[in-house]
Amino acid sequence: MSDQPNDLLAARRAKLERIRAQGVDPFPHDFPGVTAVAEVQEPWQALEAGEERDDAYRIAGRLSARRGQGKMAFLDIVDRSGRMQVQARADVLGEDAMAQLVDFDLGDLVGIDGTIFASRSGELTLKVTGFTLLAKSLRPPPDKHHGLQDVETRYRRRELDLIANEEARELFAMRAKVVSTLRRALDDDGFIEVETPVLQPLYGGALARPFVTHHNSLDRDLYLRIATELYLKRCIVGGLERVYELGKDFRNEGLSTKHNPEFTMVEWYEAYADYGNAMDRVEEIVISIAAAISYDGPYDFSAPWPRVPLAQAIKDETGIDITANADRESLVAAIAASDKVSLDVEDRPWPSLVDDLLSKYVEPKVTNPIFITDYPVELSPFAKSHRSEEGLVERFEAFCGGMEFANAFSELNDPDEQRRRFDDQVRLAEEGDDESQPYDELFVQALEQGMPPTAGVGLGIDRLVMMMSGRDSIREVVLFPAMRD
RNA sequence: GCCGCCGUAGCUCAGUCCGGUAGAGCAGCGGGCUUUUAACCCGAAGCGCGCAGGUUCGAAUCCUGCCGGCGGCACCA
Numbered sequence: 001m002s003d004q005p006n007d008l009l010a011a012r013r014a015k016l017e018r019i020r021a022q023g024v025d026p027f028p029h030d031f032p033g034v035t036a037v038a039e040v041q042e043p044w045q046a047l048e049a050g051e052e053r054d055d056a057y058r059i060a061g062r063l064s065a066r067r068g069q070g071k072m073a074f075l076d077i078v079d080r081s082g083r084m085q086v087q088a089r090a091d092v093l094g095e096d097a098m099a100q101l102v103d104f105d106l107g108d109l110v111g112i113d114g115t116i117f118a119s120r121s122g123e124l125t126l127k128v129t130g131f132t133l134l135a136k137s138l139r140p141p142p143d144k145h146h147g148l149q150d151v152e153t154r155y156r157r158r159e160l161d162l163i164a165n166e167e168a169r170e171l172f173a174m175r176a177k178v179v180s181t182l183r184r185a186l187d188d189d190g191f192i193e194v195e196t197p198v199l200q201p202l203y204g205g206a207l208a209r210p211f212v213t214h215h216n217s218l219d220r221d222l223y224l225r226i227a228t229e230l231y232l233k234r235c236i237v238g239g240l241e242r243v244y245e246l247g248k249d250f251r252n253e254g255l256s257t258k259h260n261p262e263f264t265m266v267e268w269y270e271a272y273a274d275y276g277n278a279m280d281r282v283e284e285i286v287i288s289i290a291a292a293i294s295y296d297g298p299y300d301f302s303a304p305w306p307r308v309p310l311a312q313a314i315k316d317e318t319g320i321d322i323t324a325n326a327d328r329e330s331l332v333a334a335i336a337a338s339d340k341v342s343l344d345v346e347d348r349p350w351p352s353l354v355d356d357l358l359s360k361y362v363e364p365k366v367t368n369p370i371f372i373t374d375y376p377v378e379l380s381p382f383a384k385s386h387r388s389e390e391g392l393v394e395r396f397e398a399f400c401g402g403m404e405f406a407n408a409f410s411e412l413n414d415p416d417e418q419r420r421r422f423d424d425q426v427r428l429a430e431e432g433d434d435e436s437q438p439y440d441e442l443f444v445q446a447l448e449q450g451m452p453p454t455a456g457v458g459l460g461i462d463r464l465v466m467m468m469s470g471r472d473s474i475r476e477v478v479l480f481p482a483m484r485d
Numbered sequence: 486g487c488c489g490c491c492g493u494a495g496c497u498c499a500g501u502c503c504g505g506u507a508g509a510g511c512a513g514c515g516g517g518c519u520u521u522u523a524a525c526c527c528g529a530a531g532c533g534c535g536c537a538g539g540u541u542c543g544a545a546u547c548c549u550g551c552c553g554g555c556g557g558c559a560c561c562a
Contacts, residue, residue, distance in 0.1 A: 006494095006495075006531085007495095007513070007514080007530080007531065008495055008512080008513055008531090009495090011513060011514070012513090050520090065522085065523085065524095066524095067520095067521045067522065067523095067524045067525090068518085068521090068524085069518055069519060069520080069521065069524080069525090070517070070518040070519065071518080071519045072518090072519035072520070072521085073519090073521085074520075074521050074522075074524085076522085085521085085522080087519095087520075087521085089519065090519075091519075105512095105513085106512070106513090119520055119521075119522090120520045120521085121520075121521080121522070123520095123521090123522070125520090125521095139495080140495045140496075140512060140513075141495085141496080141512080142495080142496050142497090142512095143495090143496035143497050143510095143511055143512070143523095144496085144511070144512075144523075145496095145497080145510090145511065145523040146496070146497040146498085146510095146511080146523090147496085147497085148496070148497090149496085149497065149498095150492095150496085150497090150554090151554065151555065152492090152553070152554045152555085153496095155554090156554095160496095164496085206561095206562080207561085208561065208562080209560095209561090227562095249562085251561070251562075253560060253561045253562090254486090254559080254560055254561070256557095256560085256561080257555095257556080258561085258562075259560090259561060259562070263562070265562080359561095397562095403562090404562060405562080406562095407562075435560090435561080458562080460562050462562090463562070473555090473556095474562095483553090483554085484552085484553065484554085485552095485553090
């Protein structure tokens with residue numbers, strides 16, 4: 001996209017000056033009384049080709065196409081709800097006004113007053129009785145037929161993508177519906193939405209490397225949050241009982257089709273519930289979202305989703321029994337003996353090997369939604385020990401379409417156990433693990449105050465939207481994804 | 486960070502293998518046309534091919550490096 005003036009820009013500038021010279025304001029302040037084109041069209045679906053009515057409407061939008069014909073022309077106006085054709089006639093408008101309207105550039109924002117009719121070929125059309133330039137466009141729009149295809153331009157100049165591609169507008173409207181449906185579901189069930197710090201003295205709640213920033217007058221470094229987990233649990237300690245926060249988390253990791261450095265996450269915490277209740281709620285909410293957007297895709301969201309223990313899932317896909325091979329040496333031997341699995345086991349501790357088996361052999365196989373449950377304690381520093389399975393915690397992750405989209409557990413509320421888990425994390429940090437958790441004394445003290453048994457869930461909104469929309473890259477569902485300079 | 490593919494007019498693309506000095510449609514400009522649907526017809530114009538080097542009589546085409554994008558690997562949600 002060139003910033004240098006060229007003929008196309010000069011032509012538009014010249015028109016702008018011509019318009020001003022005619023005494024027309026190319027950037028007026030308002031245009032009251034507009035009806036969305038979908039609303040204009042809705043009552044007239046049955047109008048027969050050639051039928052005309054006196055019903056008058058005012059619409060506004062971007063001029064997207066023009067089919068001129070001398071003393072008569074058809075123009076297409078696009079607003080958020082759709083596209084509508086209007087007909088300009090010299091015998092209605094007069095020669096001068098007709099010339100003015102036809103001289104508008106594709107991309108200009110225009111307001112149209114007109115009466116409804118169905119054209120000879122049956123398309124609902126407004127016969128223009130009046131028009132107003134609402135904002136002059138000084139740059140050419142993308143191709144009217146092919147839209148904007150260039151992926152890089154679509155991400156860097158999302159406004160052009162939204163102008164040119166109806167699917168882009170629909171996608172982000174759909175994303176908004178996903179979020180509003182989720183909020184309503186939680187609100188209706190007695191959750192209160194809270195806001196906790198994005199800038200944190202100490203980061204925590206997930207295993208990830210943070211962004212660091214600096215506060216000048218406090219003269220101290222702060223971290224951008226990697227999760228809302230710890231603050232939200234302090235809200236539960238405080239007696240808020242059901243809380244959620246929906247917002248951005250930031251993780252200083254590599255980019256991929258599934259990872260943007262800032263991403264939208266909802267976390268909710270429910271007192272007196274466990275991870276089983278959390279599975280019910282995830283299932284219910286996702287199903288209600290699918291219904292709200294009239295989901296029409298390859299996945300079957302209907303309940304109940306399978307709930308498969310991690311050890312079982314790994315055994316099903318690889319034949320390897322991690323329960324029977326509960327130490328590193330025997331698991332390495334089992335992997336070596338397997339003809340289904342090839343993993344780099346060098347320097348990998350037992351929990352990492354289990355994680356690898358999950359992410360390489362189970363996760364990619366998932367199509368319809370499934371809960372994988374009961375993880376090794378080493379992978380989950382904030383999850384409560386399993387009530388019956390030694391060495392495991394009550395945790396689940398939800399997967400769909402080869403991708404994890406939710407992570408949840410019965411929250412650890414024993415402060416002494418939490419201290420030991422932090423100690424383990426600090427030890428990992430000393431061994432060079434830069435994703436381990438810093439010790440959060442304030443959080444442990446909050447647990448010492450007493451936290452009810454609680455279920456907590458984190459659900460990735462971007463990934464949920466990917467699933468619901470069939471997009472295979474997170475950049476497609478984030479308006480302005482991270483790009484290099 | 487590594488590997489592969491890609492980068493040509495405002496937009497969508499052809500041309501790259503087999504070097505010969507860049508082309509189409511849309512948009513824009515001038516003209517014609519009272520029911521078009523990617524409207525149509527006529528005319529004139531627009532890019533030196535991501536950037537920088539190199540090879541060559543000659544490079545969009547071959548080579549090297551860099552920048553950016555996409556995909557994969559690694560890491561992670």
